[in-house]
Amino acid sequence: MLKFDKLSKIYFSPSGTTEKIVTEIAKNFNISQENYDLLSFDEAKEFSDELVIIGIPVFNGRIPKTACERLSKMKAKNTKAIVVLNYGNMDYGDALLELTELLKENNFEIVGVATTVSQHSQFGEIGRNRPDENDLKKINEFGRNIIKKLETDSVNEIFVGGYKPYQQYTTPDFELKCNEDKCIECMDCFYTCPEDAIPEDSPTTTNMSDCTSCSTCINVCPEGARSFTGPKFYTDYQNAIEDSFERKEAEFYL
Ligand SMILES: Cc1cc2nc3c(=O)[nH]c(=O)nc-3n(C[C@H](O)[C@H](O)[C@H](O)COP(=O)(O)O)c2cc1C
Structure with missing residues (x-):
């Protein structure tokens, strides 16, 4: 039996795939749910004694600046967090370390981490139609494994790869x-x-x-x-297709 009576879904999802994955994981939990859509939600908030699922996409190897600023205003007190970093089959750079460090600084207790792959929101040929059936199956299995872990009440620190100082934050200016x-x-x-x-x-x-x-x-x-x-968009698109043709798979940390 899980001891939480509420689950909050927190996501920044310009093209909707991150929200879709967070929602898919949340479906495994039979508890009341609340949404915090960081495209618009920009307020200080303290979570306590509950479970949250936080989904953020990768922008140029980092987490989007606006998502980072809005998430920084969210603090936790005895709050367990499932973390989803969603990327477009290219590279997630330092974003996983950046996201998990930010959440730890704000006192979230991370109980599971997933790096998931979705259709690239700028270069739609890359990862087209993902998450697909196979992705969703693995994502749901991850959700069920988290429930088992929470039921046993086991606590362990989750370490992820990445380097500091983080790579420079850039925007593609297409x-x-x-x-x-x-x-x-x-x-x-x-x-x-x-x-x-x-x-x-x-x-x-x-x-x-x-x-x-x-x-x-x-x-x-x-x-x-x-x-x-514009020419930069089409050149970057072509280069991205050449570099990122091979299918990448989700990774899960428990
Ligand atoms: C500005 C921008 C930069 C991106 N940079 C990367 C990147 O560095 N690596 C990658 O694999 N995907 C990158 N993507 C693709 C997104 O991470 C991916 O499509 C993700 O699924 C978008 O989530 P959403 O559907 O919730 O918006 C980028 C997308 C945008 C809009």
Whole structure:
């Protein structure tokens, strides 16, 4: 019997795959659940005596700056955490160490860690349609193993690889275009952009000095009007396909 009466799902998920994986793990727990979507949730919060699942994607070998800032405001007191680092079949760099260190600093007690692989949110040919059936099977098995571990009440420190100082944080600064013929000005992109980079009075444009190429606006647009473009995007896309063709698999730490 698990002694928790609540499970909080905390995620930053511009193209939805991290949220999907966190939700899949959460389905294994028969307890009431709450969501903290870090695309919009930006408040101080203290968790206590509960279980949380934290899912964050990899951005250029690090955790996204905005996710990091928002997660830093979340503190724990006797709170057990399942950690999911989700990446696009390329490389997760120092992000796993960065994420687990941040959570430990904020007093979360890490009971399990997964590095999962999903379709790349910028270069969709990489990891296309992942997580697939095989991924979800392993992710669910991980969820069940965590339950067994929590039932036995065993505590162990989980160590993950990575190096300090972390690699430099960079944003890819890809150009973004919006097809004005398709845009219906529903304002979904304006409301969901975590960087407030889309002007309310001109939603077909993007303030590129604030944009982090996270892909939220592309993903949320019901008309498929938004996309990355420009020579740098196409060159990086080609290079990424050449470097990351081979399928990577999820890893689990308990
Ligand atoms: C700005 C940016 C940088 C990324 N950098 C990496 C990376 O370094 N390695 C990698 O494997 N995937 C990288 N990805 C892909 C995402 O980590 C991956 O698609 C993840 O599934 C996105 O999660 P989401 O669907 O919850 O947004 C990057 C994606 C974006 C938008």
